[in-house]
Amino acid sequence: MAKIKEKFDNVFELDLGDGIKRIGTKSLVPNKRVYGEKLVNVKNTEYRVWNPNKSKLGASIINGLKEMPIKKGSKVLYLGASAGTTPSHVADVAEDSPVYAVEFAPRIMREFIESCEGRKNLFPILGDANKPEEYANIVEKVDVIFEDVAQPNQAEILIKNAKWFLKKGGYGMISIKARSVDVTENPRVIFEAQKEIMEQNGFKIVDAINIEPFEKDHMLFVGIWNGQ
Numbered sequence: 001m002a003k004i005k006e007k008f009d010n011v012f013e014l015d016l017g018d019g020i021k022r023i024g025t026k027s028l029v030p031n032k033r034v035y036g037e038k039l040v041n042v043k044n045t046e047y048r049v050w051n052p053n054k055s056k057l058g059a060s061i062i063n064g065l066k067e068m069p070i071k072k073g074s075k076v077l078y079l080g081a082s083a084g085t086t087p088s089h090v091a092d093v094a095e096d097s098p099v100y101a102v103e104f105a106p107r108i109m110r111e112f113i114e115s116c117e118g119r120k121n122l123f124p125i126l127g128d129a130n131k132p133e134e135y136a137n138i139v140e141k142v143d144v145i146f147e148d149v150a151q152p153n154q155a156e157i158l159i160k161n162a163k164w165f166l167k168k169g170g171y172g173m174i175s176i177k178a179r180s181v182d183v184t185e186n187p188r189v190i191f192e193a194q195k196e197i198m199e200q201n202g203f204k205i206v207d208a209i210n211i212e213p214f215e216k217d218h219m220l221f222v223g224i225w226n227g228q
């Protein structure tokens with residue numbers, strides 16, 4: 001019999017009795033898988049197992065994220081939605097609050113739109129995260145910006161979007177892929193440099209998680225926005 005414990009708001013530790021550490025979110029759309037994830041029923045509630053190999057946010061939670069800024073009721077701007085793996089879990093956590101999810105590749109966007117079916121709080125936006133002004137007519141002020149775009153200017157994209165959309169005291173969460181910045185440089189040097197860009201532009205970094213072994217040379221930073 002599976003056991004369940006709430007780790008963070010709307011994020012659950014699932015014990016399926018096999019000794020493997022798993023987390024999950026309540027299925028907002030029961031019986032619907034987004035990326036082939038396992039569905040587990042406990043006491044008449046269905047949970048989707050959050051696969052850390054396919055989600056950097058999932059990996060960060062397994063690897064010891066201190067606090068989860070995305071909670072029930074958080075308004076979220078998600079940059080780099082891809083086909084919706086992590087955005088779907090974020091939408092489960094936010095529950096009845098909007099998650100605006102930006103993706104710039106039209107082919108992936110079509111898959112993402114399918115995964116949004118039935119999810120009343122997940123809003124797909126075809127757009128370039130470098131140009132927040134282009135979706136400013138859709139997105140409102142948010143509590144959290146989550147970014148996973150794997151681009152050379154990752155930190156700058158977060159700052160640009162924070163200036164438009166992040167509430168003062170809100171959180172920026174960013175997955176930094178060292179190889180997208182510079183394949184030849186030592187990843188630690190890149191992480192420090194990206195962190196410094198955030199600190200010099202209005203973020204106070206409060207958490208930093210290395211997400212190996214799930215993803216090589218990736219860090220997740222969490223920062224509080226001072227509002228500029």
Ligand SMILES: C[S@@+](CC[C@H](N)C(=O)[O-])C[C@H]1O[C@@H](n2cnc3c(N)ncnc32)[C@H](O)[C@@H]1O
Nearest residue numbers: 080081082085086103104105128129130148149
């Ligand atoms: C690593 S994948 C994201 C995976 C996704 N966050 C998840 O966990 O399910 C990065 C995505 O960011 C998108 N992307 C890259 N640059 C972007 C930009 N400037 N604006 C919007 N999307 C972008 C890519 O097309 C790709 O789908």
